[in-house]
Amino acid sequence: MGGGTMTVARNNDLEAQIAEWRAYMHRRRELHRTDAEELEDHLRSRITELTEAGLRADEAFLIAVKRMGSLDELSREFAREHSERLWKQLVLPGEPDAPTAARSRRELPVMVLCAAVAALAIKVPSWFGFDMSDDDGGFYARNLSLFALPALAAYFVWQRRVGPRVIGVLALPFILGAVIANAYPLADDSQSMALTAIHLPLALWLVVGVAYVGGDWRSDRRRMDFIRFTGEWLIYFSLLGMGGGVLTAFTVGTFNAIGLDAEGFVQSWLLPCGAMAAVIVSAWLVEAKQSVIENMAPVLTRVFTPLFAATLLAFLVAIAWTTNGVDVERDALILFDLLLVVVLGLLLYAISARDLTARPGLFDRLQLALVVSALIIDGIVLLAITGRITEWGFTPNKTAALGENVILLTNLAWSAWLFLGFVRGRMPFARLEHWQTRYMIVYAVWAWTVVLAFPPVFDFA
Structure with missing residues (x-):
């Protein structure tokens, strides 16, 4: 027995x-x-x-x-x-079973409908006197994410077959974002307006993430799927943007050759409508062709990780050699924050594409060097920001930069610790993945805090 x-x-x-x-x-x-x-x-x-x-x-x-x-x-x-078959996968539909084939045939018209809604949404304000070419009040800057992201969320709602309860949960943040972006008296040249324009798209993108995972936001695996989707979506969107630039150049050039000025059409219709539609089309391409293209992001990660690690190390050596401090003016703050976000993106996508059971290798050590370098730079920037706040007081920009760098510092510090434990063979790699997926809620809370609380706290300055 x-x-x-x-x-x-x-x-x-x-x-x-x-x-x-x-x-x-x-x-x-x-x-x-x-x-x-x-x-x-x-x-x-x-x-x-x-x-x-x-x-x-x-x-x-x-x-x-x-x-x-x-x-x-x-x-x-x-x-x-099987290179021939993989190439055909990229440009031709595969051979799915009957239910899958029927669903694939329905996805294309639904995607086209959502893309058309997003493209037309950005033209609706012009019917009420909000001219895009003369956006003195910053209307389009505040509302840009509200034109395409609701349509993208609707596409995933249809694709994932989510229930009414999840739909209601998804609708509330979009309604709240629209009210806040337009009800708050944000001046065009105010710091609060700039912060809203930057943070509202991030907050709503994470809402789209809830639609992408079909409401199953508690699942670490599904959140990592959304991280993977985000990286692939950025690649497709960039490719479509470059293709759109070529199309725009040919459009203007060919019409000029026959004496017609197409620049007005390009600026008023082709560029804004094309950009909004590309948000939906990029998502559809990720979903439809991810069987081949998803390998692009890991390849780019492996190319740029050592390059960024070398750049950050060189920057730290330059600081030590010259003993120069870090300039914390607005443009410099944005540059450093973008740099840290890129480092975090490289880390996230490398994690999403890694075999959790594989032993640590050279690339893992390069990533550890990248994370530690970014952590040191974040600490230097935080010291500089704290010094400026102590001297000149709090402003919306400096407070937002302080909060964001504290959030990134926390993430990078614990990531470095987990990475070090993994490289030394004392921790499983899965702990690093779980940390990153669960930390996404911190980004969401902070983004909504900046959008909702910062303008009234700083008197809409």
């Missing part, structure tokens, strides 16, 4: 290990489900051979996985052997 119970327990443990291996393999979008099943059959046959030779099930699993090679190696080998 006891031996049978132990055997069942070992089998359950083995199935749990295989399930974890399978879950990660399914994240490797280069592999079709049939390919993944074939690899799993191969893994199981090797485990059977090893257990029949006298090894325990857990030992057999580890040896079988090691002999098969890492999933990254399997993916690369698969890409080499």
Whole structure:
């Protein structure tokens, strides 16, 4: 009886290990489900051979996985052997089953409808006298995120089939953002207006994240999926933006060749409507073609991580060599905050694309150097901001910069500690992933705090 119970327990443990291996393999979008099943059959046959030779099930699993090679190696080998199929995946629809095919056919018109709504939404204010070319009151700067992001959230609501309760939760922040952006008396040249224009899109993007995960915001895995989506969306949006720039140049040039001035149409319709529609189209492309393109972001991460690490280290050496302080004027604050955000983005996307079971390597040490360098720079900037506030008092910009740098400092400090523990073999990598996904709520709370509380606290200055 006891031996049978132990055997069942070992089998359950083995199935749990295989399930974890399978879950990660399914994240490797280069592999079709049939390919993944074939690899799993191969893994199981090797485990059977090893257990029949006298090894325990857990030992057999580890040896079988090691002999098969890492999933990254399997993916690369698969890409080499099936390059034609991967290319067709990128430009042609695949061969899904009937329900999936029917749903895919419905997604295109829904995406087009949402893109059209976003494109037309930015023209609606002009019907009420808000001219985009003469935006003295900063109306478009305050409301820019309210033209496209509600349509993007609606697209994900339809795609994820979320219930009325989640829809109500999603609608409230958009309504609140619209009221605050337009009810507060924000002058065009005020710091509060600039902060609202910067932080409201971030706050609403995280609301879109709730729609993306289908309301399942408590799941670390789904939040990491949204982080991964954000990186891929930025790549697609940038590519569409570059393509749109080429289209704009050709449009103006060809019409000028026949004596017609197209610049008015480009400025009033093509650029604003195209930019809003591109927000939706980029999301649709990520969802439709992520089986191939999602590898672009990890590649870019591996390229730019060592470059940014070298740049930050050089900056720290320059500070030590010249003993110059950090300029904390507005433009410099924005530059440093953007730099820290880029570093955090590189860290987040590297985490989202990493095999959690792989051992630490050189790239992990480079990331640790990047995070530690950013942490030191953040500390230097914080000291400079604190000094200026002590001397000149609080302003909306300096207070926002202080809060944001404290938030980033906290994230980077704990990330560095977790990374160090992982590199030294004392902590699992999954703890770093859980920390980053759960810290997203801090960004959301801070963004809404700046949007809602800062203007009245600082008398809308």
